[in-house]
Amino acid sequence: MKTIAIDAMGGENAPKAIVDAVLKAKPKLKDTKFVLFGDEEKINELIPAEQKDRIDVIATSEVIIDSDEPVKAIRRKKNSSMVVAANYVKSGKADALFSLGNTGALLACGIFIIGRIKGVERPALMPTLPSAKSEDGFNIIDVGANAQSKPEYLVQWAQMANFYAQKIRNIKNPTVALLNNGAEDDKGDALHQEAYKLLKATDLNFIGNAEGNDLMEGKADVIVTDGFTGNATLKAIEGTASVILRLLKDSLLNNGLRPKVGALLAKPGLTALKKRFDTARYGGAVLLGVNAPVVKTHGRSNIRPIYYTLLQIDKMLSQDLVGEYKKYFSESR
Amino acid sequence: MKTIAIDAMGGENAPKAIVDAVLKAKPKLKDTKFVLFGDEEKINELIPAEQKDRIDVIATSEVIIDSDEPVKAIRRKKNSSMVVAANYVKSGKADALFSLGNTGALLACGIFIIGRIKGVERPALMPTLPSAKSEDGFNIIDVGANAQSKPEYLVQWAQMANFYAQKIRNIKNPTVALLNNGAEDDKGDALHQEAYKLLKATDLNFIGNAEGNDLMEGKADVIVTDGFTGNATLKAIEGTASVILRLLKDSLLNNGLRPKVGALLAKPGLTALKKRFDTARYGGAVLLGVNAPVVKTHGRSNIRPIYYTLLQIDKMLSQDLVGEYKKYFSESR
Numbered sequence: 001m002k003t004i005a006i007d008a009m010g011g012e013n014a015p016k017a018i019v020d021a022v023l024k025a026k027p028k029l030k031d032t033k034f035v036l037f038g039d040e041e042k043i044n045e046l047i048p049a050e051q052k053d054r055i056d057v058i059a060t061s062e063v064i065i066d067s068d069e070p071v072k073a074i075r076r077k078k079n080s081s082m083v084v085a086a087n088y089v090k091s092g093k094a095d096a097l098f099s100l101g102n103t104g105a106l107l108a109c110g111i112f113i114i115g116r117i118k119g120v121e122r123p124a125l126m127p128t129l130p131s132a133k134s135e136d137g138f139n140i141i142d143v144g145a146n147a148q149s150k151p152e153y154l155v156q157w158a159q160m161a162n163f164y165a166q167k168i169r170n171i172k173n174p175t176v177a178l179l180n181n182g183a184e185d186d187k188g189d190a191l192h193q194e195a196y197k198l199l200k201a202t203d204l205n206f207i208g209n210a211e212g213n214d215l216m217e218g219k220a221d222v223i224v225t226d227g228f229t230g231n232a233t234l235k236a237i238e239g240t241a242s243v244i245l246r247l248l249k250d251s252l253l254n255n256g257l258r259p260k261v262g263a264l265l266a267k268p269g270l271t272a273l274k275k276r277f278d279t280a281r282y283g284g285a286v287l288l289g290v291n292a293p294v295v296k297t298h299g300r301s302n303i304r305p306i307y308y309t310l311l312q313i314d315k316m317l318s319q320d321l322v323g324e325y326k327k328y329f330s331e332s333r
Numbered sequence: 334m335k336t337i338a339i340d341a342m343g344g345e346n347a348p349k350a351i352v353d354a355v356l357k358a359k360p361k362l363k364d365t366k367f368v369l370f371g372d373e374e375k376i377n378e379l380i381p382a383e384q385k386d387r388i389d390v391i392a393t394s395e396v397i398i399d400s401d402e403p404v405k406a407i408r409r410k411k412n413s414s415m416v417v418a419a420n421y422v423k424s425g426k427a428d429a430l431f432s433l434g435n436t437g438a439l440l441a442c443g444i445f446i447i448g449r450i451k452g453v454e455r456p457a458l459m460p461t462l463p464s465a466k467s468e469d470g471f472n473i474i475d476v477g478a479n480a481q482s483k484p485e486y487l488v489q490w491a492q493m494a495n496f497y498a499q500k501i502r503n504i505k506n507p508t509v510a511l512l513n514n515g516a517e518d519d520k521g522d523a524l525h526q527e528a529y530k531l532l533k534a535t536d537l538n539f540i541g542n543a544e545g546n547d548l549m550e551g552k553a554d555v556i557v558t559d560g561f562t563g564n565a566t567l568k569a570i571e572g573t574a575s576v577i578l579r580l581l582k583d584s585l586l587n588n589g590l591r592p593k594v595g596a597l598l599a600k601p602g603l604t605a606l607k608k609r610f611d612t613a614r615y616g617g618a619v620l621l622g623v624n625a626p627v628v629k630t631h632g633r634s635n636i637r638p639i640y641y642t643l644l645q646i647d648k649m650l651s652q653d654l655v656g657e658y659k660k661y662f663s664e665s666r
Contacts, residue, residue, distance in 0.1 A: 069517075131576075132576045132579070132580060144514055147514055147520070147521055147522045147525075148522045148523065179565055181477055181480055181560070181561055181564040181565065184402075187480070188480055188561070189480045189481040189561055190481065192480075192561075211564075211565070211568050212564065212565040212566065212567065212568025212569035212570075212571070212572055213568040213569065213571055213572030213575070214568075214572065215569060215572060216569075216572050216573050216576040217572060217576060225565075227514070228514055228521070228522055228525075228562065229561065229562050229565050231514040231544075231545065232512055232513075232514065232544070232545040232558075232562050232565065232566050233545065233565050233566055233569045234545065235544050235545025235546040235547075236545035236546065236548060236549075236566045236569045236570050236573070237545075237569050237570075237572075237573045238545070238546050239545055239546030239547065239548060239549050239550060240549050240569070240570045240573040240574055240577075241573055241577060242546070243464075243465045243549040243550060244573075244574060244577050244578070244606075245577070246465070247465060247605075247606045247609060248581070248603075248606055250605070250606075251603055251604075251605045251606040252599055252603070254605075255604075255605065258598050258599070259598065259599045259600075259603070261595075261598050262594075262595045262596065262597065262598030262599030262600070263595065263599050264595065265591050265592065265594050265595030265598060266585055266591070266592045266595030266596050266599060267592075267595070270581075270584055270585070270592070271584075271588075272580075272583070272584045272587075272588065273577075273580045273581055273583075273584040276580060277577075
């Protein structure tokens, strides 16, 4: 039996969307137990009596909010849903941690409570993003767990993401590229020049440098980058997509009847676009390099992305991704 | 009389689009001379006899192409349109350099031939990008002239971009923000933490950190960033916009008749969106910190963006932007 510890108080739609997603995932994940942390009464109300098997509820009295300073929050809010859930994983009672709450605090829970895998220099955060090339999208690591990076970290991140792409996304021989400021192999600052050399010396399917505009085109299955650049790039991609789609919607709705009718007629055509950008299917962003899968989904998520994240976590546990990492990094040292 | 040196051989539509744009701009810029460098015969054929006043053509025999290694190219292709034009500016015969060719080579021409302004540590490249907030868009500096940056550079770049926003874009008290990995004032790696402190101590209208998703929202008139992050971010924005708009077009055109009719009806509504993303009006990306305006426009540009870039360059000369920089950086040392 696998066990997932779930912070039921994180995100805009907590705890309802989270409980509903658990109820939806439960029949599909027959060998999995769900432990929900948070307001016991509220959570229990949402679970029908006949559904209480394989769902435990553990009462906590505090909630870490988005404006909390992450490291301080996990030190001071000892009885918060997120921290109690993290300690539950640390003690071995659960195998994975899932939250929709404060990203920084969740990373801190992963790094300081659940702890680094021996041999991993720095854990790193990795989402799956959509690409023009295929519905598989691509992974990008690190998108902000580390403000300061070293070349050796990037190589470990590429290796962890490579395993993820193979085992969870079923890509046989994932292509790996380094986010850099040009395509040529001598491009970049000292960090990226050195990372390039180290990546080239691995047995990864390293295809060289990628530039910012290559990402969404789907040039590689795995993009490795320092956490500072990765953070700015990820947010730039998200911000650009959000601004364009919002302006598009505004343009169609606020210019009289004709564009409105046009938009209505065009709708079936837009389904393909919508499907390509349906990132819910990918699940959440994973903190790789700690002793259990630690997964974050957008705070504004409704049931669907939470449901898919539960499937994603279950697959990581079934494939024993963390066990693979432990084996790899103990052997490679 | 102002004089603009123009590399007439750069870009996909050279020399025709370039000559046509000059012919279009000429009646508007009555106090400006245009010197075109390139294939003399081809260029002259494109200029009607009655239009030859204020247009000089200087014959060159080589062209730097996009795949040329920038620094090698400007050393070896001494008789290329770009290098001869740069030397023409250096000798004082022209006041600005404009090209649609190899960006790296143009930056090298600016830095190594035209030369740094005394007191400026490192020249930097600055485009104007569109934002959701206003048709004014925003400036971002540096987007890739420097792979390796220091905090002091960022402060100088912010100051140069601030002058540009005031004098060329007519923004009275431009807001300036630092691209960082979070909003809080202690965010970032050592470089960005130090840059934050230095920026806060200036008399700029510094509003703190911006994140990648704040850029296109138009959080600040000027975004300052190190050249590595700026390069990745700019390309990520361009790549995302291009992928979304392409998928949108494909979705509408390849899903039968209904979406096609819908798109046709929606067209007037899309004009607002199109206008907001019409970056041609902004002109080209400027290399700031060298002894003359050095301006690059996309290689695939047609007449319109080239025309607007000529207006932009003319305005930089009328406002004596480089003179202002020289004064400022000699006084501040």
